[in-house]
Amino acid sequence: MKASSFDADNIMNEVNRLVHETVSDRYIKHLIDDTGSLVRKLHWRDHVRNIGVRLNFNRDHYKVPPGLYALGRPTKDSEVIVTANYKLTFDTVRSRIKRDCWILVIDTDGINVWCAAGKGRFGTAEIIYWIEKLVLSSRVNHRRLILPQLAGPGVQAHLVKQKTGFTVHYGPVRVEDLDQYLENDYQATEKMRRVSFNVKERLQVLPLECMHVAIQLAIVLILFWLIPFLSSRDWLLLLAGGATGTILFPLLLPIRPFKRFYQSGMLMALPFIILLLYGTRLTLIRSGLALMSLAYAGFLAMNFTGSTTFTSLSGVEQEMKTGLPVTIGLGMIGLIIWIIGCISEVVS
């Protein structure tokens, strides 16, 4: 059993153990209108900050204070929609739901629903805590909670019911289907229940990793400029590996040649490396860089398992058993060849 799984006896101990830090309302101050309701439309400041977060700026601190928010003019009979306190998630929820409802934001430490659920943070105890703290039973007449389906890995719905009287309804995966789900008497279609990972979704997660790689490559480029016998044209070899691992591989994910990510990443980088080496003299420095680039592409592709919606824990363990020694080993061999090449340049 998972560590975050509880039974009826120990769940309340867990609720009492929860620690909550105070979260500033700086990102939502401008979203509350005169009547205290949430604004649905995204302000330009939200758009700018959301793009920034996608690029890894301020990503760990993009939080919303937990609590019960009114979207539109909800009554005591309106639905209660539970969500995470990550501002990016919060914006999606408030802008996509058409009906008037209550939004119960629980404290997931600024992490999105699925990841927080996987860590147990979007969990049973957290939900029970906020139902009690906010005295939810006095705010609404009914006893229903609508949870995003992807909260499933963290929540034991039967325990929420047992301890608070609130029945958990797992809504659709995507909040844009929520209105239809509710009109449909809490029935989700097959399609609403499935996670996807289409091109658009892959393009949304790829800038984050690109930023890491861009910083790494920029540092190496400066090094190449500073050291006289290194040419920045050879730096393109490393760029090929980095770009393949973070852009090309994620885009071609459904048609990757091998099931294992690292093998596919390396194979995809190979034509570019060969093209860059074509017609040049194959020095030790270049050979070393080519090997490092290949390893880099493989490693980055393997890293992409964390961004996908379908890789399993035991599958990734299996892939890493060979992927890690191969990519690290190849990278080390490349580095040694490169260092020998550099030394011989200096000596001659």
Place this chain on the structure above:
Amino acid sequence: MKYLSDQNTLKLDSGLCIGCGRCMEVCPHGVIQQPIHIEHQDACMECGACQMNCPVEAITVSAGVGCAAAMLLKFVEKTPFRIFFKKDCC
């Protein structure tokens, strides 16, 4: 999209199952189908949602997040190399 097909730990004990259908509801990959049984074993990503929401513990899966970076970090945290790695995940 599917991953390494022979690698997962999902098991359902139909003897314990009461057929409430919660597992089917929370599964993001349609692995479990009506009447409650494992239909697409190889599509399971071991998120653990079915196990968490099974009121009679009829489902077991060694759940976790399939993320190479997270696993690497877990390993590195035990070594002196940890100073080179920043926790920068979801």
